Amino acid sequence: MTLNWFKFASPATFYPLAGRLTRPFWILTGVLLVIGLYWGFFQTADQLGGSNPQKEYYRIIFIHVPAAWMSMWLYIVLVFWAAIGLVFNTRLSFMMANAVAPTGAVFTFLALWTGAFWGRPSWGTYWDWDPRLTSELVLFFLYIGYMALHSAIDDTRRADRASALLALVGLVMVPVIYWSINCPDPTQCAALHQRSGLGKIESNILFSMLTMTLAFWMYSFATSFMRLRSIILTREAEASWVQELLNREHSR
Amino acid sequence: MLEVIGLECRRGDRRLFSGLDLALEPGTLLHVRGRNGSGKTTLLRTLCGLFTPDAGEVRWRGESIRALAEDYRRELLYFGHLNGIKSDLTGIENLSIAARLDGDPVGIDDVWQALARIGLRGFEDLPTRMLSQGQKKRVALARLILSRAKLWVLDEPFTALDVEAVALLQGLIADHVAGGGLAVLTTHQEVPLTSGQVARLDLGD
Amino acid sequence: MWAVFWCVLKRDLLLAMRRRTDVLTTLFFFMIVVSLFPLGVGTERQVLQILGPGVVWVAALLASMLALERLFAADYEDGTLEQMLLTAQPLSLLVLAKVGAHWLLTGLPLVLIAPLVGMQYHLSDAQIGIMMLSLLLGTPILSLIGAIGAALTLGLRGGGILLSLLILPLYIPVLVYGSGAIEVSVIDLSDTMPYLSLLGAFLLAALTLAPLASAAALKISLE
Numbered sequence: 001m002t003l004n005w006f007k008f009a010s011p012a013t014f015y016p017l018a019g020r021l022t023r024p025f026w027i028l029t030g031v032l033l034v035i036g037l038y039w040g041f042f043q044t045a046d047q048l049g050g051s052n053p054q055k056e057y058y059r060i061i062f063i064h065v066p067a068a069w070m071s072m073w074l075y076i077v078l079v080f081w082a083a084i085g086l087v088f089n090t091r092l093s094f095m096m097a098n099a100v101a102p103t104g105a106v107f108t109f110l111a112l113w114t115g116a117f118w119g120r121p122s123w124g125t126y127w128d129w130d131p132r133l134t135s136e137l138v139l140f141f142l143y144i145g146y147m148a149l150h151s152a153i154d155d156t157r158r159a160d161r162a163s164a165l166l167a168l169v170g171l172v173m174v175p176v177i178y179w180s181i182n183c184p185d186p187t188q189c190a191a192l193h194q195r196s197g198l199g200k201i202e203s204n205i206l207f208s209m210l211t212m213t214l215a216f217w218m219y220s221f222a223t224s225f226m227r228l229r230s231i232i233l234t235r236e237a238e239a240s241w242v243q244e245l246l247n248r249e250h251s252r
Numbered sequence: 253m254l255e256v257i258g259l260e261c262r263r264g265d266r267r268l269f270s271g272l273d274l275a276l277e278p279g280t281l282l283h284v285r286g287r288n289g290s291g292k293t294t295l296l297r298t299l300c301g302l303f304t305p306d307a308g309e310v311r312w313r314g315e316s317i318r319a320l321a322e323d324y325r326r327e328l329l330y331f332g333h334l335n336g337i338k339s340d341l342t343g344i345e346n347l348s349i350a351a352r353l354d355g356d357p358v359g360i361d362d363v364w365q366a367l368a369r370i371g372l373r374g375f376e377d378l379p380t381r382m383l384s385q386g387q388k389k390r391v392a393l394a395r396l397i398l399s400r401a402k403l404w405v406l407d408e409p410f411t412a413l414d415v416e417a418v419a420l421l422q423g424l425i426a427d428h429v430a431g432g433g434l435a436v437l438t439t440h441q442e443v444p445l446t447s448g449q450v451a452r453l454d455l456g457d
Numbered sequence: 458m459w460a461v462f463w464c465v466l467k468r469d470l471l472l473a474m475r476r477r478t479d480v481l482t483t484l485f486f487f488m489i490v491v492s493l494f495p496l497g498v499g500t501e502r503q504v505l506q507i508l509g510p511g512v513v514w515v516a517a518l519l520a521s522m523l524a525l526e527r528l529f530a531a532d533y534e535d536g537t538l539e540q541m542l543l544t545a546q547p548l549s550l551l552v553l554a555k556v557g558a559h560w561l562l563t564g565l566p567l568v569l570i571a572p573l574v575g576m577q578y579h580l581s582d583a584q585i586g587i588m589m590l591s592l593l594l595g596t597p598i599l600s601l602i603g604a605i606g607a608a609l610t611l612g613l614r615g616g617g618i619l620l621s622l623l624i625l626p627l628y629i630p631v632l633v634y635g636s637g638a639i640e641v642s643v644i645d646l647s648d649t650m651p652y653l654s655l656l657g658a659f660l661l662a663a664l665t666l667a668p669l670a671s672a673a674a675l676k677i678s679l680e
Contacts, residue, residue: 089304141626148622152613157262161677162609166623169605169670173627176659180630184637186651238266300543303680326545334536340475341468352464355545379475 011092011232012241018225018232025222032215036062040208057121061205064114066213067107068132071139074104074220078146079171082164094160095235097167098150099228103220105143111136131182138177142170156235253278254299254403254434258308261294268294269455270307278402281429281450282436290456292438293333296407299436300330312403326355329401331409335392339381343367343391346380351398358398366397371417386412393417396424404428406437418443461546462554469558472531479527483563484570487520491574502579509578510639513588514632517567517596518625524563525603525624526617528555529675533611539679548675549668556597556604556668564596580639587642587649594656595635601667602627608674630659 040062078100085093115133116126127133146163153159236242253276260270268291276282284292297303299310301317301324310317317324337346344363351358367376370390372383380388389412396404404425410418422445425435473480494512495505532538532555541551568589575585606624610616638652 089306138626138629141622145623145626148619149609152610152615152619155263158677158680161680162674165605165670165674165677166609169627172666173630177626177629180633184633185641186634186637186655297680302539302542322545322547325543328543330540330543332536332539334534334539336536336540338468338472338532338535338537340472345468345471349464349468350540353461353541353544353546353551 011095011236012239014092015229015232015245018229022222022225022229025218025225029215029218029222032211032218036208036211036215039204039211044202044204044208057118060114060118062208062212064111064118065209066216067114068111068136069213070216070220071104071108071111071136074100074107075139075142075167075171075174078104079167082167086161086164086168091160091235092232094164095228095231096224097164098160099224099231100220101143101147101150102227103223105140105147107216107220108136108140108143112140134181135178138181139174142167142174146170253313254436255311255314256299256308257311259295259298259305259310260307261291261298261303262306263291263294272308274453276434276436276451278432278434279429280434281425281445282434282453283450284436284438284453284455286455292455293407295455296330296405296436296438297332300328300405301325302330327402329354329395329399329404331392331396331404331406333407335388337380337388337392339388340379342377342379343372343383343394344376346391347394347398350395354399354401356400362398363394366394367391369397370394370420386414386417389413390417393421393424396421396428402433404433404435404437406435408438408440410439410441410443458546458550462550462557465541465551465554466558469555470561473558473562480562480566483520483524484566486523487516487567488570488574490516490519492577495577505578506580506643509575509580509584510588510636512578513571513574513592513639514595514636517592517635518599518628518632520567521563521596521599521603522621522624523617524559525600525607526620528559528604528607529611530607530616533679538675542676542679548672552604552608552671552675553664553668556600556671559604560597560600564592564600567596568592581643583646584639584642587646587653588639590653591635591638591656594653594660595631598631598656598660598663599628601663601671604671605667605674608671608678611675611678631656634659 040059044059078097081093081097081100084090085097112133115130115136119128119130119133120126123130146167149166150159150163153162233242254274255276256272256274259272259274261268272295274282284295286292294303298305301310301321312320312324312327336350337343341349344360344367347363347366348358348360351363364376367373370393372387372390372394375383375387380391383391393409406425409421413421418441422443425437425445429435491512494508498504498508529538532541542548544551571589571592572585575588580588603620603624606620606627609623610620613619634652634655638649638656641648641652
């Protein structure tokens with residue numbers, strides 16, 4: 001049996017599918033958030049163990065770290081759809097990229113925000129030009145640039161392609177930017193404020209971090225699909241299937 | 253020679269035309285007609301490869317123009333709504349540079365002759381910003397005289413031209429087609445050329 | 458192929474010579490920004506020596522931004538850009554030539570004026586030399602990367618502001634290593650080698666990749 005993947009590349013088939021999937025994703029988001037936060041707040045030690053004597057406020061990492069991960073992942077997702085759109089000229093891919101961007105920006109902002117709150121008790125300042133947070137800031141600018149370019153162009157087709165290309169250029173530049181922020185001196189890289197390796201982390205902490213990450217993933221799916229549905233509706237407004245759908249809603 | 257297969261184009265989220273098929277042999281003049289907004293310009297730009305169609309493709313000598321790229325563009329001359337001449341350069345400079353970029357540099361004498369023929373004797377080495385609207389258009393049209401392109405795509409070439417220039421331009425197009433060339437044009441003006449023996453394509457309902 | 462490159466390069470230089478003011482505005486903008494800093498942060502010698510490298514590079518970034526807005530705009534408005542897309546030449550080559558001309562007109566003057574800026578900020582002769590070298594390697598990168606943004610924002614309302622928003626974050630590596638080179642040259646001149654070779658590597662990468670991206674962007678913008 002061959003599955004026709006391009007069937008789902010049509011907005012008309014994807015619209016109802018996205019609609020059916022939204023609710024389960026919201027439910028999963030809620031459940032996982034409750035589990036992750038409960039575990040993070042009540043089932044983990046008061047302090048980060050070992051050589052890392054950080055106090056209660058360390059619990060902010062249960063939001064900060066997953067948000068930072070998500071912000072990067074979602075940028076890759078965005079570029080993936082943008083690239084697919086540029087290569088195969090499929091409108092739905094551009095809409096996907098478009099739907100993901102605001103969620104990515106929100107996570108980037110969340111990571112920056114919680115990072116600042118972490119910094120205050122930890123380093124005594126809200127902003128310390130920590131290389132990782134600075135990279136996060138640059139990523140935030142990239143998201144904003146993508147959305148700004150898309151909204152500045154009236155012709156949706158040009159908007160889609162132009163912002164997709166920008167996202168691709170951004171992806172090529174991200175490692176270089178990240179590296180230049182981390183290693184302002186090319187011969188020796190700056191020490192990070194926080195060094196981490198997943199292996200060293202206590203299993204309780206790891207569990208709630210991963211649960212939170214999963215919750216954020218579900219949240220990303222839910223919001224992206226919701227946004228995607230409204231994008232599809234506005235863009236395909238003149239298509240016959242949208243007209244039919246509207247008529248059905250009206251008669252109900 | 254020029255084939256259009258199942259072409260569909262959209263502007264924004266509006267479909268202009270779909271399922272368009274065409275086949276043009278050497279020595280054909282195609283007159284594209286339709287009301288404003290019916291997609292004439294978009295079709296012409298698609299034929300040039302400036303606009304990527306949403307479905308279907310354009311073929312030249314049996315090969316997709318996307319694959320041919322520069323080899324196709326060498327045989328193509330497009331004349332759009334904008335004249336495509338720099339107002340700070342003289343007519344001579346404009347035409348020499350355009351010819352060089354088109355891949356067949358022409359001698360300076362040919363450029364002088366072309367400008368004389370198009371009716372710009374005495375204006376050849378003035379910056380074109382000193383010229384009138386119609387004269388600027390003539391500078392741009394002088395490219396038709398110099399060009400060796402096989403396919404001419406002309407979007408509203410007759411606007412802003414006086415009677416004499418319209419006649420001259422019709423002569424140029426007729427000669428080109430008679431010599432085995434292809435031409436695709438749009439015009440709102442009724443000119444003798446388009447009421448004669450030409451292929452027609454009507455866009456929009 | 459190089460004949461075409463030279464043809465476009467000469468054309469753009471010729472056009473600029475017929476409109477000289479455009480060239481000078483970028484240079485004066487750079488000079489003004491650089492001269493304003495001492496008025497804002499105070500004229501203390503030590504402070505200026507520390508700030509100098511960063512200020513010079515930030516000013517260069519802004520000046521390049523200002524100039525880039527006009528890179529394709531004029532050709533776009535009169536339709537010559539559209540004709541360039543239809544010539545029998547690879548578009549990236551034409552873009553490279555246009556960027557080259559643009560750099561000669563707006564980037565190179567910054568390199569040449571650098572000694573004057575160095576004196577304003579009390580930099581030593583060696584530092585000024587490194588500053589010129591880093592600008593010489595770095596400003597073409599700014600033009601090359603900026604061209605992508607200029608092509609993407611072609612003909613948009615408020616394109617200039619948008620261009621800065623899109624492109625300035627991408628300038629960070631050049632800023633970091635460009636000003637870094639000048640900073641370390643205080644201690645030991647040989648320390649600057651890694652910085653300069655990195656800038657050189659960036660320049661090579663930008664030379665090969667950026668024209669392709671700009672050409673793709675132009676095609677999208679002109680559809």
